[in-house]
Amino acid sequence: MATTLSLAPLFRQSVGFDRFNDLFESALRSEAPNSYPPHNVEKHGDDAYRIVIAVAGLTEEDLDIQVERGVLTVSGGKRETDEKVAYLHQGIAQRAFRLSFRLADHIEVRGAALNNGLLSIDLLREVPEEAKPKRIMIGGEAKPELRQVSLQ
Secondary structure: OOOOOOOHHHHOOOOOOHHHHHHHHHHHHOOOOOOOOOEEEEEOOOOEEEEEEEOOOOOHHHEEEEEEOOEEEEEEOOOOOOOOOOOOOOOOOOOOEEEEEEOOOOEEEEEEEEEOOEEEEEEEEOOOHHHOOOOOOOOOOOOOOOOOOOOO
């Protein structure tokens, strides 16, 4: 049984928030969020963020990081080797994975580093001047001239 939830009534009194509706609907459609590999999303100040992903046993060549249309995608998997190994116990998962993170507006990826089995991806919010809030002054002196248009 599939239930659909429309959030349209919540957005009737707003302008420009169409993407939030899409975000909520896609989150509700996702039945089992991907939790492999383990990862953290950290905030390091007002505009700095870091995503840390545990990628034990993987090298830089085994990982791929892409940003496309505001979605950061990290994928990886162990490359095939000619070495034949018989595991007596295999506790370190080496399966392929794909994680996606939807980035907010004006978030840019600044860099990535792989240290001690942890992939760190640094993000920074840079809001351009034209997107920052502006104070609108109310002027009593200069009023725009109103013209009457005659309909004939």
